[in-house]
Amino acid sequence: MTDLKKTNPTTGSSWQTEDIRAMNLSMRWRTPLVVLRSIVLLILDTLMLCASWTIADRIGIVTSGSYTVHPIAPILAITIGTLAASGFYGTDDKLHRFAKLFKALTLAQVVILIAAFFNQPGVWWVSRLVFIIAWLLNFTFIGLARFLFDILNIQLRKHYPIFQQAIVLMGYPADIEKVRNLLDRSQQFRVDSTIDLSVWDIQTQLEPIVTRIRSRKVSEVFICSQQPIDNQIIFFWNLKAAGVHLRMVPTDLQLPQRSAETKMIEEVPTVRFKSLPIFGISFWLKRLFDTIASSLLLIVLSPLLLAIAIVIKKTSRGSIFYKQDRVGLKGHRFKVWKFRTMVENASELQKELEAQNEVKGGVLFKIKADPRITKVGRFLRKYSLDELPQLINVLQGQMSLVGPRPLAVRDYELSIQNSEQFARDRFLRYEVLPGVTGLWQVKGRASTDSEEIFYWDMIYILHWSLALDLKILLETIKVVLLREGSY
Structure with a gap:
C-alpha cells in the first residue's frame, strides 16, 4: 500500500485536465467487474422468478381462460424493471436487503395485478392462490439467492x-x-x-x-x-x-x-x-414471529432433541438439562435452558478457573480448553446443539430467537461494578429480549473482547428489523455448519 x-x-x-465526456482509467478498469456482477444478478433473479412462478402454477389452481399458463415474459419485464428502479443492480453492498426487496417485489406484484386486469384478464389471468404463492416464492427465492451471492462475494473479497x-x-x-x-x-x-x-x-x-x-x-x-x-x-x-x-x-x-x-x-x-424500531407494534410482530418459529422448530427438531437427551444421560452423571440464572428484559432474572455439556459440579470449579478467563475485561467468562466440558458436551458446543433447549425460553416469552447475549448473573454484576467501564448506553441491551443467537455470534463469535461483544449488541438494537432477524438466523446456520469460532 x-x-x-x-x-x-x-x-x-488540475483544472479542466480531462474532457467531461471521457472515462478515466480507474472507471474503465472497474466497469467489467461492475457489469459482470449486474449480469450475474440479472440472470440469478430471472431464474428465481421463473422457478417461483412455475412452482406456483403447479401448486395453485388456474382459473378459467383460454390459456392454462400465463406468459412469463411480461412478468419478468415488470419485476426485473421494478428491481432495477429500486437500485438492486447498482454498486451498493448487501444487495439482498430483505426489507427493501420485499417492498420492491410487492410493488412489482401490484403492477402485474393491474396489468393483468387491464390486458384481457380472461387470457392470462391466474387464480388468487397462484398469485399469492408466486409473491411469497419470489421473495423467498430471490432473497435467498442474493443472500448466498453476498456470502460468495464476501469470500471472494477476502481471498481476492x-x-x-x-x-x-x-x-x-x-x-x-x-x-x-x-x-x-x-x-x-x-x-x-x-x-x-x-x-x-x-x-x-x-x-x-x-x-x-x-x-x-x-x-x-x-x-x-x-x-x-x-x-x-x-x-x-x-x-x-x-x-x-x-x-x-x-x-x-x-x-x-x-x-x-x-x-x-x-x-x-x-x-x-430514523427512530429506534424495536418498540410498540414492532415488538409484538417480533414476538409473533418468535412464537410461531420456535413452536415449529421444537416440533421438527423433537427427534434430535430426544436423541441428544439419551446420549447425555448414558455418557455422564447428572441431569440432562442445565438451568442457569440469566439477566433478561428490564433486568429480570430467568432460568435459561441448555443441554448439560459440563461435569456435574462445574459451577464450583469455575471459581478455581477465574484466573484463566480469556475474555478481555473479565465481564464474560470463557476458556477455550475448559476442563469441565465433557466429550459429548464438546461436540454439542462445536455445533451449538446445546443451545436448542432455549427454544423453550423463546416460547415462554423470556427470550427471542435473535437478540443480545443473555448475561449470567456473575457477568452482569461484574459489568455494573464500575459504571465508567460499563458505559451507560450498554444498559439498552436490557431493554430488549435476549436472544438464542445474535450479531455477535455471526460477526465476532471467536472474539474474546467484551468491548466487541457489546458493540455488536448495540448495532443490533439500533438497526433491528424482522429482515435483520431473518438474515442473522440464516448466517447462524452458516457459522454453525462451518464451526466458525466455536469453543
Whole structure:
C-alpha cells in the first residue's frame, strides 16, 4: 500500500485536465467487474422468478381462460424493471436487503395485478392462490439467492482483493485509523493509499492532492476528518471528472447509529435519522414471529432433541438439562435452558478457573480448553446443539430467537461494578429480549473482547428489523455448519 504523504507532490494545474465526456482509467478498469456482477444478478433473479412462478402454477389452481399458463415474459419485464428502479443492480453492498426487496417485489406484484386486469384478464389471468404463492416464492427465492451471492462475494473479497473497491482515505491519522477499522469489518473496500492532512495542507496543496488521487486506480475518496476546503467545488469537480466519487465519513460527529437519509433544505443537504424500531407494534410482530418459529422448530427438531437427551444421560452423571440464572428484559432474572455439556459440579470449579478467563475485561467468562466440558458436551458446543433447549425460553416469552447475549448473573454484576467501564448506553441491551443467537455470534463469535461483544449488541438494537432477524438466523446456520469460532 502506498502512503501518499511519502510521495513528492507535483505542481501544475488540475483544472479542466480531462474532457467531461471521457472515462478515466480507474472507471474503465472497474466497469467489467461492475457489469459482470449486474449480469450475474440479472440472470440469478430471472431464474428465481421463473422457478417461483412455475412452482406456483403447479401448486395453485388456474382459473378459467383460454390459456392454462400465463406468459412469463411480461412478468419478468415488470419485476426485473421494478428491481432495477429500486437500485438492486447498482454498486451498493448487501444487495439482498430483505426489507427493501420485499417492498420492491410487492410493488412489482401490484403492477402485474393491474396489468393483468387491464390486458384481457380472461387470457392470462391466474387464480388468487397462484398469485399469492408466486409473491411469497419470489421473495423467498430471490432473497435467498442474493443472500448466498453476498456470502460468495464476501469470500471472494477476502481471498481476492481485486474484487474490493480501491479507495483513498484522506484525513488526520487518528480519523483514518477509525475508518480503516470500520472498512476491515465490511470487506467491501481496499485502502489503496492515504493522504495525511497533518502533512498535506489541503488549502495550499489542493491541486497536487487531486493530481495524486487521479493517478491512483481508485473508485472513491473517503474524507475522514471534518476539514474545511476553500475550493471544495473545484475539488469535487476534478474528482468527478476523473470518475472518482467523494464520500464523507463523520468520525468526529457523535451521530446516532441509525439508518439515515439525505434531505435537502433549500440548497443545504441534511441527514435525517430514523427512530429506534424495536418498540410498540414492532415488538409484538417480533414476538409473533418468535412464537410461531420456535413452536415449529421444537416440533421438527423433537427427534434430535430426544436423541441428544439419551446420549447425555448414558455418557455422564447428572441431569440432562442445565438451568442457569440469566439477566433478561428490564433486568429480570430467568432460568435459561441448555443441554448439560459440563461435569456435574462445574459451577464450583469455575471459581478455581477465574484466573484463566480469556475474555478481555473479565465481564464474560470463557476458556477455550475448559476442563469441565465433557466429550459429548464438546461436540454439542462445536455445533451449538446445546443451545436448542432455549427454544423453550423463546416460547415462554423470556427470550427471542435473535437478540443480545443473555448475561449470567456473575457477568452482569461484574459489568455494573464500575459504571465508567460499563458505559451507560450498554444498559439498552436490557431493554430488549435476549436472544438464542445474535450479531455477535455471526460477526465476532471467536472474539474474546467484551468491548466487541457489546458493540455488536448495540448495532443490533439500533438497526433491528424482522429482515435483520431473518438474515442473522440464516448466517447462524452458516457459522454453525462451518464451526466458525466455536469453543
